[in-house]
Amino acid sequence: MSFLIALTVFVGLLCALDLVLTLGVIKRLREHTALLAKGSQPARPAIQVGESVGRFMATTVDGAPLEPGSLHGETLVGFFSPTCRPCQEKLPQFAAYAAARSGGRNGVLAVVVTEEDDAAEFVAALSPVARVVVEGRQGPVATAFMAHSFPTMLTVESADEGTLVVTDTRVTLDIPAATSV
Template sequence: MITVLTGAVVILTVLVVLDLSLTVLLIKALREGKLNSTPGGNDHDHPDHPEGGFEPTAPTIRPGSPVPPLGLTTADGRPLSQILAEGRWLVAFVSPGCEGCEQERPVLTEWADSHAARGERVAVVVTESSQRIDAFVADYPFAVVAADGVGDGEAISAFGVATFPSYVRIADGAVTSTALELPGHEVVLIDD
């Protein structure tokens, strides 16, 4: 009986030491930036990525695709998929702490103002929990705002978003184009 207990203690000790070693290596890799811990799978500050070689990519959903069915609701409780099914929309995907998102916000505000007369509206999908959405509603008063949860949320995955900010244009429930930037008042379109 003692040999079985001794063997079990030895095995548990080895497993604990292995677990601690892996945890230390993981923490070290995260601190050195060798692993990415940001929502969406990529660094938010893509132009200044310290490791270099980062390729920002537009959302992978193809033009002509219907708006994916989403369980998300806007900050005021409306189903996002239902809202995007009618009219013309620019959907902006943003993330808290994203420098590029903060830099683009004034340009997005101007874009929304200049395109409102043309009937184009803005929806902002934030990688944040719905409990913390009020701050983003205040930041984007011109837009319909929806929280997509922290990390790879439902809309982030459905639209294929990997870089923040990213933009998708929609007309009558179908994707018309995807983009990475809003220079001036025009969206730089990336069509496949």
């Protein structure tokens, strides 16, 4: 009889331990879910401030050729993917920020990276405020800027002989765009 009582107590303690561990796992999952939900911060590009952007040749959706030499002065550059939820959330903010910048759409480059034909919504939102390029994941512009995660936003400035140099890798869209002359 004492064996059955000991066995019952042991099973009860084992169940209580299992319950405590399960509650700990649930708490941890909620913390991770909250962190993932906040993950809509723009990704930091692999290219760093002061580095030169690689050479590229592309064509905008308007049919205009695009290469490093065609970007003059300070240029805001954004990389987006239609399949990325943070990109969908940041798109209106980026468009509003770009519209507030002086220099018009020539001072903004938006690259929509997709392997599908689902870029129409992004192109429609970005075309009024930026020169837009649509390319695949290993496209020439994304490769030149070392953009591997999305959304990625940075600023570049033209240097000598058509070279672009990264001036900022942390573009904060919730502050008014700096008006450059």
